[in-house]
Amino acid sequence: MAVHRVVVLVRDGLIPLEVGIPHRIFGQARSAGGEPLYEVRTCTLRPGPVRTDTDLTFLVEHGPELLRGADTVIVPAADSDYEPGGDTDPALPAALALIPPHARIASICTGAFVLAAAGLLDGRTATTHWRSVPDFRCRFPRVRVDPDVLYTDDGRVLTSAGVASGLDLCLHLVRRDHGAAVANEVARGTVVPPHREGGQAQFVRQPVPEPADSPLGRAREWALAHLAEPIGLAELAGQAGVSTRTFTRRFRAEAGVSPMHWLIEQRLDRARELLERSDLPVDRVAAAAGFGTATALRQHFRRLLGTSPGHYRNTFTGRRG
């Protein structure tokens, strides 16, 4: 199988962190046999020095011709996105036209402005940095903007919110391509939380989770240790030593999702690992992940992941087998 080619399209005025994200996440992904699963390269509109919004400059060797061979194109932000007309470089549309029809295109932060200007987001749902949402809405009325998610996935076109949500987007793509086990291994190596669903609020009051010995951290640890058992809101709040009302409020402020929604995500994560790594029948997987019935697992799987447990298992065990 040919290595999947990821091309990062950078422009003047980029944010160094955003360029590092796809290189790190895709670059670290390995097959079970230890082979790299992606080749990550960088191109720009005119090869040479590319300015960043800091005191360092990147020297980019490749021009837009690299896009011809891309399987996935990542478009990070540039400071020209904030200007009234956006990035008006005439070489930009020509470069985008080189992207083959089968390739996926994903934006980080205000890279969504580039995708929108090219018409790639018309009639679709997209997201961008929460601070740029009003500007984005004005300039691209044909795009539905969801300001409350970390990333959107429309199959071929994906967008992510501000800066670090690019991590979530790239991990999501690795997970989509190669399953939870590979993506979790990359996350562990990069020391980021394994997975955040796209539907999570962008504006999280406390971006760094509370330590495990804090009340909310204890409740989460306890939930993960008892995932196979029925867990209610009252029990979680009891673990944290606060009322259900305070627990719900603090949890949402910290995690960006409600406690039970978080719990379902954790259970789906457990279910996915079991589907990939074991031969347990689906009803046993459901029980082990804390879903009361296989039907409940199927419903949540379909709703949040857009597929069925059986199909998910075939996709990933078949590929590695």
Add this chain to the structure above:
DNA sequence: GAGTAGGACCGCCAGC
């Protein structure tokens, strides 16, 4: 597929 019951979520407000 509809009906029901229980639970979750969250705005509101009073108390500390």
Add this chain to the structure above:
DNA sequence: AGGCTGGCGGTCCTAC
């Protein structure tokens, strides 16, 4: 005053 907490109750969701 201002922030945090937790009870109440309406609404919505989901499991059965």
